[in-house]
Amino acid sequence: MGNMEKQRIEELQKLLVQENVDFYIVPTADYHSSEYVSDFFKMRAFLSGFTGSAGTLVVGRQEAGLWTDGRYFVQAEKELDGSGITLYRMEEEGVPTIKEYLEKMLADGQTVGFDGRVVSASFGKELEETLADKHIKFAYEKDIAAQLWIERPAMPVSRLWIVSEESCGMGVLEKLSKVREKMSEEGAEHLLISKLDDIMWLYNIRANDVEHNPVALSYTFISKDAAVLFIQSEALTEEAKAHFEKSGVTCKDYGDISDYLKNCEIKGKVWCCGADSNYMLYKCVQERAELVDKENPTELLKAVKNPVELENIRNCYLEDSVVLTRFLFWMKENAGKVPMDELAMAKKLDAMRSEISGFLDLSFETISAYKANAAMAHYSATEDHSDSIGAEGLYLVDSGGQYQGGTTDVTRTIALGAVTDEMKMHFTKVACAMLRLADAKFLSGCTGRNLDIIAREPLWESALDYKHGTGHGIGYILNVHEGPHRLSWQYKHGKKETVLEEGMIVSDEPGMYVQDSHGIRTENIVEVVKECKNTYGQFMGFRHLTYVPIDLDAIDIRYMEPSDVKKLNAYHKQVFEKLAPHFQGTELEKLKSATRAI
């Protein structure tokens, strides 16, 4: 084991000598920093043997190291065995970061290499700064390792489909005009977008090139009077061609982007977001024009859903809620009676969801986690490991779908039988946290940093916490995680925050995790709405999109304020009203009971 990888590293080292490169970096990314990386882009796994979802390989002429985080230490140790690659356990004491490592290892005037398309511009720029004193050269225009990977999978490509104006509420021409308005405000003549969901949103297209993200590998370069889309020709259906022609969008081949940027006519400043662009394209632009390095204008435009999108989203979330509720009722009824395990339950829920009209895909891999497994971040049951589920303890399910009417995301935790007092305390606090935040009223101008503490308070007052953000934005038939707004309290100087605006949708997902015991998360998606406007300003609030009962069997009223009880009862009343038309007979009785006032 590891012999093949050892050989690959040695071959790469020979190439480094040929190419006059001293250290070569292989991160885990596609050309667009997508959340999931398809097989074509798994170069790091091919070279090192380490198959985890996060990690960076750095190969020098004499040595090679792999950096990964705590989730993967055990797996990486196993998979790297025999490869000669040193494992660098990130965040552990005394372990250098990649930047620190390179700073130490590189001699003055040496060369760092990487495929400039899989390294983000922001990381590249940081590296430039770190290594500035050593006059390090950057070789980023060549995927040096590519020739070693003979049986490399094909680059993903799927056929585009069009989201009609009726179902997304705004045509391409109107979107382009809004984008160009923002360009004028910033004094930019051109705009380069590399962010796939931004491009899909702008052109009302979708595809299937990234797992669970309905996007196509693409770039776009927009000027005052032209919009060029770089896309693989195999993606272009006749329908898509007609759609682009109607919208004044010119298509060029995906691979032509660099050449185009090097040779096209550039009249003024170019807007290019360093955080979302890869290093190679960023450098192309930087060499030719003054840059506006700001968040893409599409980012905020996409985040504020229009009335048509909102209407579809509300319906879509209701249908999704019906199915999840039905699934949870079945689980509670059958746990301990029917043999079941985590993976089977995930598959069952996925199958039920796929019956919903307009279903396209899951929005991410369903997390189905029983007891202590639910305490592990990023846990997923597999064919090799799937715990069986019985009539006791807590079960957590975090799931969502891609539909013609939107993208959903929802988490519920349920008691399958006896649970401890501590579990009930944690469950109740998490429920209060979710409901208090969803019920918050706040003045326009607030960002997620202001609001996050409302969800954390019930936990913090007992010196408890969850080590993740409270919420993220969600796409419309797009990525389940989208910016630019988020709910998180942490402070980093200079980091931009986004004010919460009417029409944004955001997850509200506090949790509580106890290692080796249990994990709880209750996640609703809410939309930002306007409340009253008076002498103090415009008040804002949230409105639930998710209507799924919160398991009363795990609620302990002693941990609630009277106002929390009111909030829970009010929410359950809404849940009943929304779901009742979809239930009948004993299921309706169950719904009544599950949403009863306490």
Next chain:
Amino acid sequence: MGNMEKQRIEELQKLLVQENVDFYIVPTADYHSSEYVSDFFKMRAFLSGFTGSAGTLVVGRQEAGLWTDGRYFVQAEKELDGSGITLYRMEEEGVPTIKEYLEKMLADGQTVGFDGRVVSASFGKELEETLADKHIKFAYEKDIAAQLWIERPAMPVSRLWIVSEESCGMGVLEKLSKVREKMSEEGAEHLLISKLDDIMWLYNIRANDVEHNPVALSYTFISKDAAVLFIQSEALTEEAKAHFEKSGVTCKDYGDISDYLKNCEIKGKVWCCGADSNYMLYKCVQERAELVDKENPTELLKAVKNPVELENIRNCYLEDSVVLTRFLFWMKENAGKVPMDELAMAKKLDAMRSEISGFLDLSFETISAYKANAAMAHYSATEDHSDSIGAEGLYLVDSGGQYQGGTTDVTRTIALGAVTDEMKMHFTKVACAMLRLADAKFLSGCTGRNLDIIAREPLWESALDYKHGTGHGIGYILNVHEGPHRLSWQYKHGKKETVLEEGMIVSDEPGMYVQDSHGIRTENIVEVVKECKNTYGQFMGFRHLTYVPIDLDAIDIRYMEPSDVKKLNAYHKQVFEKLAPHFQGTELEKLKSATRAI
């Protein structure tokens, strides 16, 4: 009326021609952006006739304008009458800012003048940016208007006194060494400080040059091996001279700072905070060295009180609380029986406070405001206008003292008889707001932007708000308003926030104001303390420094959660325990009743 000012403006306009200046700016500031401006610095009032505490005069060769805010529109209109000066009502629609005005009025290549010592470096830099395209020159080295003011008051000067190491917990040498550590971290060879309270803190000195701020006009320039203090020679007592000699501090005349900066030996980067430095000195430094433009290192060091300071502060706040409580009991007892008015009550409280051992001064002018007057920000009763007080409605008193053991600040609102249900609702919500924030537990790393909403929630949930921050830091025998931490929710991109640290003290002062009716504010000062540390991190909390009853006559329990009632009762229990040893007989009975559990 206004004739004299008209003549002064005309004379200034002649000087502008002589000096080749096109527009001349006269703000309201001393050389250190102090909160209060002494008579010597009231040039704007001398020239324009407008005596309000905030305003900027801009004089062109043909015209003159005065910018002030809403508090002063009526007064400015009256006082400017006949002067020929146009009033610019700030923030009103269509009214240009000073920068917009200058941008519009100035022709290419013209000159803007101002006394570079009374304009902050940050405003100067903004002006440079705004006017960059017009190639405007800046004449800032001369106080051109000075020669017009024949009978100008003397520059304030008072004799320094020393805060002994026993009473402030840290000697000058130790403070200098901490400052130099921070300089090393930033790679700065020198540090210029213009902020008066920072200089007082660093050298353990105090004086009386600014109203209510126990500071001396001064600058300091610190190098790795030298510390030079620029101070008026009249301030230097024999004791002070000996103190400086012992601490290795060299004294030079206050007026010599510019010359010194132009000629002294400079070996590397100079740390100079643009927000706290005046434009003239900033330019002096900028012409000679690379700048580190960051918050002074003294700012954070000063904000985190040491154990000796904290011990003194706790005692000092207790004595201050005793006196305020006694005063409030007297008010409630005698309102409607004894003739009283706002100003007389302020004087009465001031007199009582001055009896406290170690009393030096008030920390700001006492705000004594009855009924609707309390709804006005910055209201102060005067000899000319002081409403009489009867046995009904709400009375607000915001006050504090400078003592040998610290600087206090406290606000209470009391019912002097019948109050409306709405008033009770507002009063109760404000009390809950103050107590909830004071009782909050939070993870280390939180800033005031995270916490502010805890105080606002009880108001925001009813679409109410107070248009001021929730809290500010407070000096130790220093300025009642000090940074760098604060409690405020508002977001401005790029603005630095300060994490709340153990040993900081901060005000917790929510309020509620209804125009023409009533104003409520309840202000405690709290210290930041460490709570438990566990797997989630270090939890932090607050501890009260202020122990003054919250008037139960204005509380309506219907607006409280059970946990609010608990908090109020717990606070009152503490108040009783702390104050009881200082009260006897019927006063003790009153204390018992005022702090009874509800």
